[in-house]
Amino acid sequence: MPFDLSDESRYDRTRLRQWALGRARSAGVDRRDLLKLFAVGAAAGSLGAAAGGGTASAAPGLPPADPVPRTVKPLPPELFTLRGTNAETNFAALRGTGPLTPVDRFFVRNHTSTPRIDAAGWRLKVWGDGLAGGPLELSYERLRALRPVERTLFIECAGNGRSFYTTQQGQPVTGTAWTLGAIGVARWRGARLSDVLRLAGVTPGAVDVLPRGLDDEVVANGVNLGRVRRPLPVGKALDDVLLAYEMNGRPLPPDHGGPVRLVVPDWVGISSIKWVGDIEVSGEPLYSPWNTDLYRLFGPEHPAQGSAPLTRQTLKSAFELELGATVPVHRTRLLTGRSWSAAAPVTRIDVSTDGGVRWRRARLHDTPRRGGWVRWSLPWTPRATGATSLLARATDATGRTQPDRSVHNTQGYLFDAVVRHPVTVV
Numbered sequence: 295m296p297f298d299l300s301d302e303s304r305y306d307r308t309r310l311r312q313w314a315l316g317r318a319r320s321a322g323v324d325r326r327d328l329l330k331l332f333a334v335g336a337a338a339g340s341l342g343a344a345a346g347g348g349t350a351s352a353a354p355g356l357p358p359a360d361p362v363p364r365t366v367k368p369l370p371p372e373l374f375t376l377r378g379t380n381a382e383t384n385f386a387a388l389r390g391t392g393p394l395t396p397v398d399r400f401f402v403r404n405h406t407s408t409p410r411i412d413a414a415g416w417r418l419k420v421w422g423d424g425l426a427g428g429p430l431e432l433s434y435e436r437l438r439a440l441r442p443v444e445r446t447l448f449i450e451c452a453g454n455g456r457s458f459y460t461t462q463q464g465q466p467v468t469g470t471a472w473t474l475g476a477i478g479v480a481r482w483r484g485a486r487l488s489d490v491l492r493l494a495g496v497t498p499g500a501v502d503v504l505p506r507g508l509d510d511e512v513v514a515n516g517v518n519l520g521r522v523r524r525p526l527p528v529g530k531a532l533d534d535v536l537l538a539y540e541m542n543g544r545p546l547p548p549d550h551g552g553p554v555r556l557v558v559p560d561w562v563g564i565s566s567i568k569w570v571g572d573i574e575v576s577g578e579p580l581y582s583p584w585n586t587d588l589y590r591l592f593g594p595e596h597p598a599q600g601s602a603p604l605t606r607q608t609l610k611s612a613f614e615l616e617l618g619a620t621v622p623v624h625r626t627r628l629l630t631g632r633s634w635s636a637a638a639p640v641t642r643i644d645v646s647t648d649g650g651v652r653w654r655r656a657r658l659h660d661t662p663r664r665g666g667w668v669r670w671s672l673p674w675t676p677r678a679t680g681a682t683s684l685l686a687r688a689t690d691a692t693g694r695t696q697p698d699r700s701v702h703n704t705q706g707y708l709f710d711a712v713v714r715h716p717v718t719v720v
């Protein structure tokens with residue numbers, strides 16, 4: 295292998311250099327189109343909103359209709375908050391549920407809409423110049439016949455918590471205005487991507503692996519970005535990535551990528567391509583909009599040409615309570631919540647019920663484990679009426695603690711600061 299791209303910081307540096315030199319090949323989108331798109335995107339405000347509604351056409355002369363989620367499962371308002379083509383899990387609806395997010399309340403992030411794909415007719419095609427031979431085609435049955443693995447892992451959108459850049463830090467960002475519910479934890483069962491790549495004859499010269507979804511092409515501001523796809527460095531692809539066909543013990547449901555999706559542990563949600571139809575294995579670096587202009591960090595606090603493509607998620611905490619909840623004074627209630635980190639198990643959660651003056655340690659309800667979250671609780675008896683903020687601050691086994699402020703980026707990714715959760719005591 296020319297570079298060891300399994301080392302994330304090494305990967306970042308290598309890729310940055312390749313961008314600077316303009317060496318990475320554009321996978322299907324003209325570079326000038328992308329530049330045009332992002333010029334338009336900046337003027338129009340949010341690419342996230344535009345990309346979401348891009349395929350919904352309106353009558354000539356009329357503004358496009360507001361996009362809505364087009365899912366198979368119902369999205370009742372008790373469980374979800376709808377945001378464009380997406381549905382955010384209401385954290386309050388997780389109260390009393392176990393360590394896995396039930397499928398009926400797992401968030402949905404769709405660039406367009408959920409396709410219906412029949413498992414019996416589905417094929418996975420693995421192809422490209424990073425293979426020793428010709429393409430490999432696998433049926434659902436053949437994939438299921440490979441050695442299965444099961445893992446409990448979260449999938450979290452890179453933009454989870456984005457709205458707090460604006461509401462808490464006063465900073466503008468583009469994209470879906472998630473609060474903290476663009477995350478879910480599930481038990482995934484599937485084949486190892488590494489087994490499939492070896493079966494396909496991956497060579498030592500392979501550099502990037504590009505899975506592509508079978509959902510509709512994404513059109514944003516009149517530019518067709520093609521199907522959703524984002525290259526993975528071959529080191530990650532051969533390490534711990536799953537081709538999942540079950541979620542929480544049942545066949546993978548349509549809204550979460552059924553019949554088969556990638557699950558890329560710890561990495562930003564966009565890596566975990568749903569409804570995967572083909573995988574290109576390339577001997578040279580690959581581009582897609584999702585690793586060039588999207589899912590990188592831009593802004594004054596980042597390198598002039600932007601950061602390297604995002605890899606790992608960050609560290610967060612959320613209360614299982616509505617934002618702006620009303621709670622009765624002098625009555626003891628059990629505050630509950632969840633914390634998670636992509637770097638290491640979360641080992642400690644400190645909670646403040648007075649806007650951050652005093653802190654108490656919460657009780658953990660799960661054994662801290664990498665890739666999952668821990669549930670925690672703390673009793674609280676409000677003593678005075680009025681507005682206050684609840685804060686939860688997680689620390690993981692690497693010693694990393696949620697900061698008071700997140701470093702801003704224009705697209706609002708990787709929010710990691712302690713959220714000030716407003717409540718009113720009456």
Ligand SMILES: Nc1nc2c(c(=O)[nH]1)N[C@H]1C(S)=C(S)[C@@H](COP(=O)(O)O)O[C@H]1N2
Nearest residue numbers: 401402403404405451507522550563567568
């Ligand atoms: N094919 C395809 N894969 C996709 C997406 C998509 O729109 N199409 N969205 C991505 C994003 S941005 C996220 S955060 C996760 C969301 O997974 P979920 O909808 O199962 O929660 O899927 C990723 N995989």
Ligand SMILES: [Mo]
Nearest residue numbers: 451452563564
């Ligand atoms: Mo995402």
